[in-house]
Amino acid sequence: MTPSSNDPFEHTAHWPAELLSEAREVVAYYDALASTYDESRFGHTYGTCLDAIERSLLKEWLVGPRILDLACGTGRFLDLASEGVDLSPEMVRHARERWPDKRIHQAPAWQIPVEDGAFDTIFSMHFFMHLRPRTLHLILEECWRLLRPGGLLVFDLPNALRRRRAGPSASHPWHAATTLEDSQLLAHLGSRWRRTGQRGIALAPIHRVPPPLRKALVPAERLLARTPLKHLASYHLVKLEKRA
Template sequence: MEKKQGDKIIDYYNNLAPTYDENRFDNTYGHFIDSEERHVLNRLLTGKENKVLEIACGTGRLLDYAGYGIDASEKMLTIARQKFPKKDLQQSLGQSTPFNDAYFDAVYSFHLMMHLEQEDIYGIIKESHRILKPKGRLIFDIPSLSRRKLFGREHGNGWHGNTALNQTDVARLSDGLFKIVSVTGIMFIPVHRLPSSWRKRMLSLDISMASSPLKTLSSYLIFELEKI
């Protein structure tokens, strides 16, 4: 019997866990992505939030912004627990978490939604609404559909990075649950095509372009939603 897509994703990240940090982020391209994502999180998460959850926390790259984390891959969580032994880290899907209603001030998730069908994305949005306090915020990234259409590539390879959305799509998926507060782009410049020695120098320019009126043409969009 063929495995379900969710099981395939979990198996993929279980196998990748031992080399994930080194292969994905210990290089100039990974440093570029990490710097841009932290730039946005530093602005959106002010430190006044009492309880923050990261969905799909992986090996813990961005867990310094949260006190709680969940991931479907136990092997990724094993590494995250070694880095952050005092944080509350649990194995769970984003569509069905073990937390009480109205528990968190903010929930964020990076590099997850792009792997999921829209039905599953809606499930995470709905569950986030349940566990967030009134006016709590959900922050997540997704590949820009406008960017993909511009280059004639609306879909990824299989499940990996297959889903891209625009602001209209996110508004539809979150209708009645959240309102969109802000949208920020990241990776406007195709840095993967640049020599590695150029990437760090292009960071400030990329942040500026990805925050401009052209931001919808960035590679990824980061949505900040507020619970209604």
């Protein structure tokens, strides 16, 4: 475990003003949610089904003993990782209580205190969707640094078409606001990454199905995630390989 100050902005004099402002708002939002996050998001049938779908896809793609959960929150997926990192002090506190033997960093995702090439796989769920393009670029660069040659980066993004229909959050415009068309994603990757996989998440409207029937949809979701229909899903899970 890596000890840290309770103030995530203690050493931020060199951060760009826009990045600092964005980070402060996001951290405040998740600090306030930390104590109820697991129960409010995953303590019901829809959350249980979503967790099962995401977990099965991650297990299929994660490789190697050295795995980082990027923006690990309260540690929902830390059983699949060797280490975690999050900037929210409250999220990190809950994660450390939940996983006392795990190494969990309190640090920004674009400046993680770990040596180059430390990981075989990095995964991040429900995080990249909140990032502005500049921040996303910084974090992709940091992930590239942290992965060994041929290492994998796995993350999810909302479906651009479906997200446009929903519109931005009135209270938190950054929340799930980042979507990338296929051409935009490839532009971000440049020559440093190779996309090796893509899956759909939440193709069926599970939240609209009566709770007693929701679990029955999970096997169908797992199958549909691999078909051409995946492009219609609410979210896409992307797998990238680091080029040497």
